[in-house]
Amino acid sequence: MLFFTQCFGAVLDLIHLRFQHYKAKRVFSAAGQLVCVVNPTHSLKYAPTRCAAAQTSTEQGILPPCHHHEAVHDPQLVPCTCPLFSCPWEGHLEVVVSHLRQTHRINILQGAEIVFLATDMHLPAPTDWIIMHSCLGHQFLLVLRKQEKYEGHPQFFATMMLIGTPTQANNFTYRLELNRNQRRLKWEATPRSILECVDSVISDGDCLVLNTSLAQLFSDNGSLAIGIAITTSKVHSSEAEI
């Protein structure tokens, strides 16, 4: 009996995902764009002082990893950068992607232009929607976060981080685009390196910021479709990698 109930649940989930996918295709009518349905994840962390040290150092021009522990002994090791969990893992930059996929089950998508369809926007803050994006020979982490910067007033913050060094990040430009109901909102910027803390990027407000009312205007039945494109920055593309 339990088996049949679970099967029925799985079929319902599939129908729901198919419906979300259809909705996103309708919103972003450009043919050939990959639509990825991203379900929300409630964070298990949000220690307020998690990134305080990292943030202070960034302001002083130094770029430390976002410390989960008191100290990272090997400077070549970076802690887990998944913004969802206080994860004790640390490792080299090259293995961050496989850690995020295997331990945190974050999906990875291929393609220069994709549509990120975040579901259940009504869920209370804090909530994250996360996906990895493989493009132009690099991997990027897209984070959409619903957070109450001011108590009782949740906002949505979206940013893209390169799973690489700040120098590598300077070679790219990412674009996030919302398009619905004869309204269009575009944010273009250089991605930050994952060595900078996503929490500090969001607290600085250096990302796409949406009030709840604006998010509702762009949402369709509780889902928000964000078009993502990554290009090589012309200004920096000739710069040598350190």
Next chain:
Amino acid sequence: MLFFTQCFGAVLDLIHLRFQHYKAKRVFSAAGQLVCVVNPTHSLKYAPTRCAAAQTSTEQGILPPCHHHEAVHDPQLVPCTCPLFSCPWEGHLEVVVSHLRQTHRINILQGAEIVFLATDMHLPAPTDWIIMHSCLGHQFLLVLRKQEKYEGHPQFFATMMLIGTPTQANNFTYRLELNRNQRRLKWEATPRSILECVDSVISDGDCLVLNTSLAQLFSDNGSLAIGIAITTSKVHSSEAEI
């Protein structure tokens, strides 16, 4: 002596304006774009319930003028739509522009693409920056407002209103663009009619919204340059005017 002091003050103002103009030209490098320096104006009103009636009616699909008085006897008359003052004036749509110019001293600029340079962004809320824009045979009102929707957290709201009917407004698309420091933010939408209240557009959040931190990122020495472009909407251009 007083005369010389005033002359000296005027010369200083001119130098300041020239400097602001130069800054905007540097930010928006596109040649030939008209840069307009807009100084802030502190509002003399902000009665909280001013647009309550208009807003309720808009939610119900009716589009009333924004009443300053209990009733407008002639339905062809509209009240003064200047968002700065509680002005008792009312008149036909055709004479709103001359009223705004003559009584409220709001400048009018010509050209499909202009740069709106708002100075003194640090001034406390509520503050408005307003200009009229003549383009494609119509006049538009651009309003940038600094307002505390949530106490202690000022935000910037920018919108464009057509000095015309909602049906006429549907024929256009306006674009506001911020561009600085390898970051770009674009908002595109159909302008609202000036018969809808600017206060309700802002309280609905159906406009370009900037947190203080984002506004600072786009500001240069306390001034915010907004590129403005107006085009005819392709979708609606064939629709007949009622």
